[in-house]
Amino acid sequence: MEDNFFNKVYDLVRQIPEGKVTSYGAIAKALGAARSARMVGWAMNASHGLEDVPAHRVVNRKGMLTGKHHFDGTNLMQQLLENEGIKVVDNQIIEFEKVFWEPTVLE
DSSP, X not given: OHHHHHHHHHHHHTTSOTTOBEEHHHHHHHTTOTTOHHHHHHHHHXXXXXXXXXXXXXXXXXXXXXXXXXXXXXXXXXXXXXXXTOOEETTEETTHHHHBOOOOOOO
């Protein structure tokens, strides 16, 4: 089940538009697993070999870069977001509500 769930997470993360972010919990909710935000985090941690999964666009529910230590280089996650026009100060996305993307799963 875990691999299948991870693949569903990756499919959804690939849909996050450039310059937008979403949260672990929003992905879990969209996949019908509202209490599985932590599993989404595990999936994101396991995605770093997948070049087509923009893991840097997934943050916690408050817009904090909680997964940044899983990226090579101290500030890589922040740099990737800033390259897309997202402002980050002290690991916090500025105007998080404006860049938040609400995922939906189309069956």
